[in-house]
Amino acid sequence: xxxxxxxxxxxxxxxxxxxxxxxxxxxxxxxxxxxxxxxxxxxxxxxxxxxxxxxxxxxxxxxxxxxxxxxxxxxxxxxxxxxxxxxxxxxxxxxxxxxxxxxxxxxxxxxxxxxxxxxxxxxxxxxxxxxxxxxxxxxxxxxxxxxxxxxxxxxxxxxxxxxxxxxxxxxxxxxxxxxxxxxxxxxxxxxxxxxxxxxxxxxxxxxxxxxxxxxxxxxxxxxxxxxxxxxxxxxxxxxxxxxxxxxxxx
Numbered sequence: 001x002x003x004x005x006x007x008x009x010x011x012x013x014x015x016x017x018x019x020x021x022x023x024x025x026x027x028x029x030x031x032x033x034x035x036x037x038x039x040x041x042x043x044x045x046x047x048x049x050x051x052x053x054x055x056x057x058x059x060x061x062x063x064x065x066x067x068x069x070x071x072x073x074x075x076x077x078x079x080x081x082x083x084x085x086x087x088x089x090x091x092x093x094x095x096x097x098x099x100x101x102x103x104x105x106x107x108x109x110x111x112x113x114x115x116x117x118x119x120x121x122x123x124x125x126x127x128x129x130x131x132x133x134x135x136x137x138x139x140x141x142x143x144x145x146x147x148x149x150x151x152x153x154x155x156x157x158x159x160x161x162x163x164x165x166x167x168x169x170x171x172x173x174x175x176x177x178x179x180x181x182x183x184x185x186x187x188x189x190x191x192x193x194x195x196x197x198x199x200x201x202x203x204x205x206x207x208x209x210x211x212x213x214x215x216x217x218x219x220x221x222x223x224x225x226x227x228x229x230x231x232x233x234x235x236x237x238x239x240x241x242x243x244x245x246x247x248x249x250x
Contacts, residue, residue, distance in 0.1 A: 023069065024067060024068065024069050024250065025068045025069055025070065025071070026066075026068045026248055026250060027065075027066065027067055027068070027248070027249050027250035028064070028065075028066040028068070028203060028246040028247065028248050028249070029063070029064070029065055029066075029246065029247055029249050030063070030064050030203075030244055030245050030246030030247055031061070031062065031063050031064065031244065031245060032061070032062065032063075032064050032078070032080075032205070032242055032243060032244030032245070033059070033060065033061045033242070033243060033244075034058070034059065034060035034061075034080075034209060034240040034241065034242040034243075035057070035058070035059055035240055035241060036057075036058050036059075036209075036238060036239050036240020036241060037055060037056065037057065037058055037238070037239055037240065038056045038057065038058035038084035038085055038086060038236070038237070038238050039053065039056070039086065039236075039237040039238070040085070040086035040101065040217060040234050040235070040236060040237075041213075041234065041235050041237055042232040042233060042234045042235065043086070043088060043234060044217075044218050044222070044223070044224060044234050045088075045099070045226075046159060046165070046167065046168075046171060046222065046224045047159075047165045047166060047167025047168060047170070047171075047224050047225075047226075048158070048159060048163035048164070048165040048168075049090060049092055049163065049164070050090070050226060051088035051089055051090030051097065051099055052088065052089055052090060053086065053087075053088060054087040054088065054089050055087070056084075056085055056086050056087045058082070058083065058084040058085075058238045058240055059082070059083045059084075060080045060081070060082040060083070060107070060238075060240070060242075061080065061081055062078055062079050062080030062081060062107075063078065063079050063080075064076065064077075064078050064244055064246060065077045065078070066113070066246065068113070068115070071115075071117050072114055072115040072116065072117050073112075073113070073114060073115075074112075074113035074114075074115065075110075075111070075112065075113065076109075076110075076111040076113045076131055077108070077109070077110050077111070078107075078108065078109045078111075079106070079107075079108055080106070080107045080108075080109070081104070081105070081106055081107070081140075082104065082105045082106075082107050082137070082238075083102070083103075083104055084102075084103055084105070084236065084238055085100070085101040085102040085103045086099075086101045087099070087100055087101075088100075088101075092162075092163060092164075095148060095149045096148075096149060097146060097147070097148050097149075098146065098147040099144075099145075099146050099147075100143070100144070100145050100146075100147070101142075101143070101144050102141075102142065102143040102144075103139065103141075103142055103181065103236070104139070104140045104141045104142075105137040105138060105139055105140060105185060106137070106138045106140055107135055107136070107137045107138075108135065108136045108137075109133060109134070109135040109136075109189050110133050110134060110135075110136075111131040111132060111133040111189070111191075112131070112132055112133055113129055113130070113131045114129060114130050114131075115127050115128070115129040115195075116128040116129065116130075126194040126195055126196045126197075127194065127195040127197075128192070128193070128194055128195075129192075129193055129194075129195060130190070130191070130192050130193075131189075131190065131191045131193075131207075132188075132189070132190040132191075133188075133189065134186065134187070134188060134189075135186075135187040135188070135189045135211055136184075136185075136186060137184065137185030137186070137187060137236075138183065138184060138185075139178070139181060139182070139183045139184070139185065141178070142176075142177040142178045142180065142181055143177060144177040144180060146158040146162075148162055155174065155177060155180070156174055159171070167224055167225075170224070171222075171224075172221045172222070179219060179221075179222075180218070180219055180222050181217055181218060181219055181222075182215060182216060182217055182218060182219055182220075183219075184215065185213060185215055185217065185236055186213070186214045186215040187211050187212060187213045187214055187215075187236060188211070188212055188214060189209065189210065189211040189212075190209075190210055191207045191208060191209040191210070191242065192207065192208055193205055193206055193207025193208065193242070194206055194207075200248070201247055201248045202245070202246070202247060202248070203245070203246040203247075203248065204243075204244070204245055204246075205242075205243065205244040205245075205246065206241070206242070206243055207241070207242040207243075207244070208239075208240075208241060208242075209238075209239070209240055209241075209242045210237075210238070210239050211236070211237065211238045211239075212235070212236075212237050213235030213236040213237060214235070215235070216233035216234060216235070217233070217234040217235055217236055218233070218234050
């Protein structure tokens with residue numbers, strides 16, 4: 001966490017230094033929300049039979065800080081709280097089984113922002129922009145549970161009492177769902193959006209945002225091969241539509 005805060009502080013210092021040379025065109029502060037779909041690619045069922053993916057909702061809410069300089073360059077930093085995860089379905093021993101994974105993160109994206117200018121002759125057309133950069137995620141809470149034939153089972157109940165799991169004897173000691181997952185999630189994010197100037201001091205943004213994970217979602221002690229003895233890292237992916245309201249403070 002200290003390294004991330006140092007990185008954010010360094011970004012502010014670099015931006016301020018550049019601003020003295022160039023000149024800041026505007027500074028915007030506000031909030032935003034995102035609604036979309038979440039995917040955990042390459043599931044890890046810890047040796048038990050794998051399941052198929054099902055569409056899963058994702059939500060994010062937080063604050064946005066923009067520094068814009070020149071006509072079209074900028075730095076965008078966000079602080080968000082994200083709700084994401086994955087739903088799975090399978091049939092085991094002729095019984096329907098669902099698996100639900102919910103992950104809650106504090107996320108800090110740091111973006112380079114480019115605004116397209118002079119693309120339209122209309123004075124009322126919105127400004128189009130593109131953002132891209134790293135996102136640092138810090139896992140806050142986890143819920144992993146199974147629903148077997150309509151009855152809810154914990155992680156331990158499913159793996160010990162229901163599923164045929166030839167790798168079960170290799171599982172480390174389990175105490176909570178949180179220890180199954182990596183506490184830090186590094187991702188790359190990008191977005192394409194439009195900014196509508198509602199007044200001289202108020203801007204509405206609408207953006208399509210895609211985030212794809214780089215780091216392995218699974219904790220090191222819980223990285224298990226599938227029944228074919230192959231292991232693939234699990235990674236977070238989120239796509240959604242993001243709406244924000246920003247105030248121009250400078």
